[in-house]
Amino acid sequence: MIDNFLRPAENRVRMAADALRILGALSVLLALLLHGLTDAAIVAFALPGLMLPRFVGMRPWADTAVSVTLLVAAWSNVFDLYTRIWWWDIVVHFACAGALAVVTYLFLAHRGIVPAPGDGGVPAAGAVVLTTAFGLALGALWEMVEWFGHAYLTDRIYVTLDDTIGDMAAGGLGALAAGLLLAHWPRVLMPTDRPGRVSSEAGSRR
Secondary structure: OHHHHHOOOOOHHHHHHHHHHHHHHHHHHHHHHHHOHHHHHHHHOOHHHHHHHHHHOOOHHHHHHHHHHHHHHHHHHHOOHHHHOOOHHHHHHHHHHHHHHHHHHHHHHHOOOOOOOOOOOOOHHHHHHHHHHHHHHHHHHHHHHHHHHHHHOOOOOOOOHHHHHHHHHHHHHHHHHHHHHHHHOHHHHOOOOOOOOOOHHHHHHO
């Protein structure tokens, strides 16, 4: 995975994805200067998700899509779009949970923890179930973080039972959709003809 991260950008789309990673790091400083520590911390939550697609070697377009999704999700908190636009929360949770569920699956496949998709290592249904489960788990973790922030940091963080259940449901559907994509068209997301590719054989050697 280190080789994937250090490999020079092979095209303009990958360069755009790398630029978004730099923008993400700068966004933390910008949020701190303009909006305060709480908003900077929220934006900082996106940084690991911005880096992981590079480590797992996702295709440039998928890498860029994940990065855009995470930055939009982070800055939507800063600009209070989740409370200003009633449906925005649903859309972002759908997209963000789907993106992070796929990245999580591919990261674990690289480590040999779960079978890799698309190489006979896991049935399509298994990949869908695992990806959906990852999305639901990440969604639950995020709702816990929101509750903690609302209870102990600032009441600006909007938390209600209906909002929590709705967010988790939207995220679960997004992870399900992403799991179907990963299970049936893995090469759309992950090249299989380059060094550092996901494979069950590579995973078994780690």
